[in-house]
Amino acid sequence: MNYRRLGKTGINVSEISLGTWQVGGKWGSGFNDTLAENIINEAIDAGVNFIDTADVYEAGASEAAVGRVVKSRSEEVFVATKCGRQINPHVNEGYTVEVLRKYVEDSLKxxxxxxxDLIQLxxxxxxxxxxxxxxELFDRLKDxxxxxNLGVSVEKVEEGLKAIEYPNVNTVQIIFNMFRQRPSxxxxxxxxxxxIGVIVRVPLASGLLTGKFSSDSTFEKEDHRNFNREGAAFDKGETFSGVPFNIGLQAVNELKKVFxxxxxxxxxxxxxxxxxxxVxxxxxxxxxxxHLKSNLQAVELPPLTEDEKAAVNQIYDKHxxxxVHQLW
Incomplete structure (x- = not known):
């Protein structure tokens, strides 16, 4: 495993770390504690030392699994979680100092x-x-x-740019991949x-960039790749990076010719x-x-060649x- 500095936090984190939205099973199909713990332990065995979770992932079950495993290990593993998505309706007015303080304290429990180690809006x-x-609340929580550390998870580049105007924001979590290039x-x-430390999420465009989907692929009823393609539940940019599924398949077919x-x-x-x-x-x-083993292979690959990068950019520009570019 290779490690990089997480901005002004001063923490050195594994290049491939672990997101735990669906670590205990498929999206929307319930949470399996044993499976979650096995995946987290195997990640740590492989050198992963940074794990991202959130209080809304399976109503706190993901946070609990992460905490159990991290406390059972002798290695130093950094835990990042997130707060705010429990607010319902999820509107600006719901964000108060009192509400967010309680969420942070609940995440500690x-x-x-x-x-x-890191709390993120x-x-x-x-x-x-x-x-x-x-x-300012998070300065008090730090004291x-x-x-x-405080970070933010954002949907839009503009939100990230605004967030880093605050001196206590140390990290930004953002969608960035071959199909979402604007952050670069x-x-x-x-x-x-x-x-600022940059944490990249949705790196495979909800699985599109694995190259394993086809026009015949289907997703379970509770899977966001089934019900959120138009943003019915949350920002549609979280699902296939906002790329229309059939368009994404066309682009992936061209990527397969490059690699x-x-x-x-x-x-x-x-x-x-x-x-x-x-990053x-x-x-x-x-x-x-x-899936974990597949992801970890990335650290063993050489950098892409200039020709390969140019081909990826050409596919992005064409398809x-x-x-997506001006939307997020």
Whole structure:
């Protein structure tokens, strides 16, 4: 495993880390504690030392599983969680200092940890980024020894740029992949200037970039890839990175021609992300250990060649850019 500095947190984190949205099973199909613990333990065995969870993942079951495993290990493993998505309706007015404080304290109880290495606002409405009192709360929580660092998880580049105006924001979690390239422009320039840690989520565009889907692929009723393609439940950019499924399949078929020796595109798609030095770590999910092993292959691959990068960009410009670039 290779490690990179997570911005001004000063923490060195594994390039391939672990996201735990679906770590205990398939999306929406219930949570399996044994499976979750097996995946997390195997990740740590492989050198993963940064795990991202959230209080809304299976109503706290994901946080609890992460906490149990981390406390059982001798290795230093950094835990990041998120707060705010429990607010219902999820609107700016629901974000109050009192509500967020309780969520942080609940996450401490869920994980069983004395202090959270990183707490992140969980894709709040854009208006929240313009409220200094929300960000000031986390300075107080840090003084109380309940958190070490504050970060934000964002839907839009503009939200990330606004967030890093606050000096106590140390990390930004953002969607970035072969099908969502806009962060590599102004956003990466600014995070580098301000020494912000960049945590990349949805790196495989909800599985599109594995190359394993076809027009005949179906998804379970409770899987967001079935019900959220138009944003019925949350921002549609979280599902297939906002790319229309059939368009994504066309683009993936062209990617397969660029990388003809790779039946599984996932490792090369992750390698493409790692070729950007501004990225601190990637947090692909895994609902089975086979997914974890696939993701970890990325650290063993050489950087993409200039010709390969150019081909990826050409496919993005031809098929994807008009659907996503200016939306997020």
């Amino acid at each position: 869920n994980t069983g940890l004395d202090c959270l 969980h894709c709040p409405p854009t208006e929240v980024f313009y409220r200094p009192e929300i960000f 109380e020894g309940k958190i070490k 422009e102004l956003f990466f320039e600014q995070v580098q200037k301000k020494d 003809p020796q790779r039946e599984n595109l996932a490792p090369v798609a992750l390698r493409w992300i790692l070729d950007f030095s501004e 601190s770590c990637i947090i692909p999910g895994a609902s089975k250990t086979e 994807i850019k008009k659907h």
